[in-house]
Amino acid sequence: MNDAEIVTQLSNHRRTIDNLDAALVRILAERFRATTQVGILKATYDLPAKDEGREALQVERLRRHAEEAEMDPDFAEKLLNFIIDEVVQRHKKIASDAKTAA
């Protein structure tokens, strides 16, 4: 390939990556909307912020999805944990804000 062809190929792949990133953000935004509702429910009815049984199921399911999509299941699990850590922190904040307001 000459330089122009390399640049064209690279920019084609990058357009794909940018479009997928936009989709990822939108889906994540919707996921946070759902977890916020869960956080409000947990705070209102005094349920624990973390649910180990639920998380184990999520990890198992996600690893299966990753394998089906020929993606590294370890990375999928690491990423889910990264997101769940953020969600748990937010749930704790929702709970403490609810206590302050009460």
Next chain:
Amino acid sequence: MNDAEIVTQLSNHRRTIDNLDAALVRILAERFRATTQVGILKATYDLPAKDEGREALQVERLRRHAEEAEMDPDFAEKLLNFIIDEVVQRHKKIASDAKTAA
């Protein structure tokens, strides 16, 4: 809400979260397919694994998407960096495998 209603609401939100997670994994799998192609191009034509200018643009665009979707742009940026770190490691592996094979 009584206990049955709480359980129903919680499981509804969780079904949404599980569906979105499945979508996230599929999109991420496709993203890795694209970044693998970029990694092969970079290894073949001896381009650097990291591209600071490109990353700065990606972060800026992603933060804008996050704001539009009413999601925390700082978290979107942290997540992108988490994914990019993984991609850079894979690009380095592709490059070193290519050198070993050559």
